[in-house]
Amino acid sequence: MPTEVWTGLFVGASILMYLYIGWSSRVSDSKGFFVAGQGISAIANGAATAADWMSAASFLSMAGLISFLGYDGSIYLIGWTGGYVLLALFLVPYLRKFGKYTVPDFIGERYYSNWARLVAVVAAIFISLTYIAGQMRGVGIVFSRFLQVDVNTGVIIGMIIVGFFAVLGGMKGITWTQVVQYYVLIMAYLIPAIAMAMLLTGNPIPQFAMTFGDISTKLNQIQVDLGFAEYTQAFANKSMLDVLAITTALMVGTAGLPHVIVRFYTVKDVRSARFSAGWALLFIALLYTTAPALSMFARYNLVNTLHNATIEEVQQLNWVQKWEKTGLLAFEDKNQDNRLQLTPDETSNEISIDSDIIVLSTPEIANLDPWVVALVAAGGIAAALSTASGLLLVISSSIAHDVYYRIIDPGASERKRVFVGRVMIAFALAISSYFGMNPPGFVGQVVAFAFGLAAASFFPIIMLGIFDQRTNREGAISGMLVGLVFTSFYIIGVKFFDMPTWCFDISAEGIGTLGMILNFVVTLVVSRVTPPPPPEIQELVEDLRVPEDIVTEEPNLAA
Amino acid sequence: MRDFSRRQSYWNTNITTIQLLLTVWATVSLVCSILIVDLLNQIQFFGLPLGFWIAQQGSILTFVGLTFLYASEMDTLDQRYRSRQGESEPKAVSKQEIGE
Numbered sequence: 001m002p003t004e005v006w007t008g009l010f011v012g013a014s015i016l017m018y019l020y021i022g023w024s025s026r027v028s029d030s031k032g033f034f035v036a037g038q039g040i041s042a043i044a045n046g047a048a049t050a051a052d053w054m055s056a057a058s059f060l061s062m063a064g065l066i067s068f069l070g071y072d073g074s075i076y077l078i079g080w081t082g083g084y085v086l087l088a089l090f091l092v093p094y095l096r097k098f099g100k101y102t103v104p105d106f107i108g109e110r111y112y113s114n115w116a117r118l119v120a121v122v123a124a125i126f127i128s129l130t131y132i133a134g135q136m137r138g139v140g141i142v143f144s145r146f147l148q149v150d151v152n153t154g155v156i157i158g159m160i161i162v163g164f165f166a167v168l169g170g171m172k173g174i175t176w177t178q179v180v181q182y183y184v185l186i187m188a189y190l191i192p193a194i195a196m197a198m199l200l201t202g203n204p205i206p207q208f209a210m211t212f213g214d215i216s217t218k219l220n221q222i223q224v225d226l227g228f229a230e231y232t233q234a235f236a237n238k239s240m241l242d243v244l245a246i247t248t249a250l251m252v253g254t255a256g257l258p259h260v261i262v263r264f265y266t267v268k269d270v271r272s273a274r275f276s277a278g279w280a281l282l283f284i285a286l287l288y289t290t291a292p293a294l295s296m297f298a299r300y301n302l303v304n305t306l307h308n309a310t311i312e313e314v315q316q317l318n319w320v321q322k323w324e325k326t327g328l329l330a331f332e333d334k335n336q337d338n339r340l341q342l343t344p345d346e347t348s349n350e351i352s353i354d355s356d357i358i359v360l361s362t363p364e365i366a367n368l369d370p371w372v373v374a375l376v377a378a379g380g381i382a383a384a385l386s387t388a389s390g391l392l393l394v395i396s397s398s399i400a401h402d403v404y405y406r407i408i409d410p411g412a413s414e415r416k417r418v419f420v421g422r423v424m425i426a427f428a429l430a431i432s433s434y435f436g437m438n439p440p441g442f443v444g445q446v447v448a449f450a451f452g453l454a455a456a457s458f459f460p461i462i463m464l465g466i467f468d469q470r471t472n473r474e475g476a477i478s479g480m481l482v483g484l485v486f487t488s489f490y491i492i493g494v495k496f497f498d499m500p501t502w503c504f505d506i507s508a509e510g511i512g513t514l515g516m517i518l519n520f521v522v523t524l525v526v527s528r529v530t531p532p533p534p535p536e537i538q539e540l541v542e543d544l545r546v547p548e549d550i551v552t553e554e555p556n557l558a559a
Numbered sequence: 560m561r562d563f564s565r566r567q568s569y570w571n572t573n574i575t576t577i578q579l580l581l582t583v584w585a586t587v588s589l590v591c592s593i594l595i596v597d598l599l600n601q602i603q604f605f606g607l608p609l610g611f612w613i614a615q616q617g618s619i620l621t622f623v624g625l626t627f628l629y630a631s632e633m634d635t636l637d638q639r640y641r642s643r644q645g646e647s648e649p650k651a652v653s654k655q656e657i658g659e
Contacts, residue, residue, distance in 0.1 A: 071611055074615055077614070078618050082584065082588045082622055085580070085584045085625050089581060210606075210616070211612060212605045212606055214606050216611075234597055234600065247588070271637065274629065277630070278627040289619050289620070292615040546640075
């Protein structure tokens with residue numbers, strides 16, 4: 001069977017499955033709609049979180065990016081996994097004990113202020129919208145690449161599928177589709193990586209092949225011969241301080257992203273929340289430890305196959321023909337010697353490689369059956385859809401729950417709340433699809449925004465809300481505002497107005513770290529020069545700190 | 560009457576656990592993977608320089624270990640405070656939900 005038929009079959013079958021799950025988990029109450037009824041097991045939530053977290057970018061682009069950055073690509077690997085330790089230690093158990101539906105909900109109650117709630121709502125929506133704009137574009141690109149449709153058609157197909165299970169099933173529908181999507185995407189990632197490891201090193205486990213084989217030595221040698229820095233050489237592209245700042249911003253930002261945090265509201269108790277963070281990270285680590293191995297194999301293979309080959313030789317490779325057609329791979333014999341040279345210098349380099357090709361071309365390079373290519377297609381689509389749906393729910397619940405129910409109409413009936421939630425998902429979907437079809441030129445650049453702002457706003461405020469009883473309304477609001485304003489100012493200035501990176505030469509991606517520190521300082525200082533929180537709030541904090549079933553009271557002897 | 564000392568000692572143990580795990584987290588992710596990576600890269604770890612291996616493999620594995628370790632440590636702590644014969648407890652404590 002040709003690849004196209006397999007692809008249609010796999011993609012079609014997986015989409016039908018998502019639609020079926022959405023239909024069978026339709027909900028009618030607000031608890032089911034916003035937090036999946038709080039009955040999800042630790043492992044299932046771990047898998048859902050992993051799918052929620054790993055986007056089309058993690059799936060398709062990350063290994064490619066790392067293979068061009070070498071050591072410096074570690075910022076993504078450490079940054080996007082280390083944040084889960086912070087989540088597990090500082091946020092997740094206590095937010096689950098709190099038990100309400102959203103991140104602004106916690107901030108609004110802990111800081112006894114609808115202003116604090118509103119600042120949090122604006123930050124949550126802004127973070128999620130910048131993130132989802134790229135996701136819907138990703139959905140369109142994935143569909144167009146695999147199904148040979150127009151990108152806009154791809155966005156519309158994705159919109160219909162996500163809309164169906166998210167509007168009907170809310171968080172419950174999203175959770176169970178994400179669980180299935182995790183299995184699809186991890187199979188799609190691991191099978192080609194294992195085949196590639198087998199092909200190049202004879203060791204089927206990519207992590208072992210990378211660690212115990214001699215491939216890095218060979219790759220380092222090739223890199224040096226071609227005039228590149230050694231692959232394992234640290235700080236070849238970025239300074240140490242910048243790597244430190246970016247990694248920290250990504251870690252703290254991960255821990256502050258609302259769509260990740262809300263996933264932990266769906267488990268049944270504090271204990272499950274703690275273990276669920278472990279499962280989520282384990283599931284994520286499966287992909288994140290495979291990716292750097294794949295990057296290394298792919299880089300080695302590409303350079304080895306293409307460099308100094310004649311154009312005729314290269315054209316005979318079937319994967320080269322295929323990806324040359326899509327424009328992801330391009331050759332130009334600049335010095336007319338009939339051979340292709342890969343060099344670090346733009347003017348003499350004759351091979352241009354798009355980083356997405358690293359994952360996409362693996363099955364063909366490793367000579368795998370067409371059904372594996374089809375599986376990769378289904379995996380890419382699963383990764384894009386699962387992240388988009390998680391983000392949609394955050395936008396919907398921020399408006400439907402925090403603004404509409406908590407501020408505008410606290411007497412709203414269950415039915416009305418769920419109805420508003422559904423309308424808001426549809427509304428958010430329409431906006432993000434519009435951005436998917438008409439991407440603002442800066443989509444790629446604004447991802448830094450999501451992480452920077454999450455690091456500079458949510459993480460410090462939630463953490464202090466639990467660990468520092470003295471933190472009050474005044475401190476929290478000023479801390480969040482200072483963090484948000486400083487970070488946005490720096491990112492917008494550097495990205496769009498050519499502002500010099502005056503802050504210790506830290507790039508826009510890493511500035512969230514400073515925003516976070518500023519937020520911490522401002523919050524702590526302002527809290528201490530203004531009145532302490534009221535007694536009932538201090539009591540609330542005391543209660544958050546112990547799980548439901550822990551006995552911390554003496555028996556009342558008088559009773 | 561609320562027994563704040565019991566609640567406080569539960570919280571103190573939790574904080575100690577967090578501090579310990581966070582130190583490991585920072586050592587692996589920020590110190591070994593970034594600050595002293597060049598130094599560690601002079602040591603060979605099987606086929607890879609050690610610093611590079613920690614940055615792209617070891618740190619992630621450590622993170623997984625740390626989160627599960629925290630969950631199980633806290634589980635043990637919870638058990639101790641849930642049991643009616645807590646070590647410093649002179650008498651049985653009735654099981655009352657707090658804060659509900």
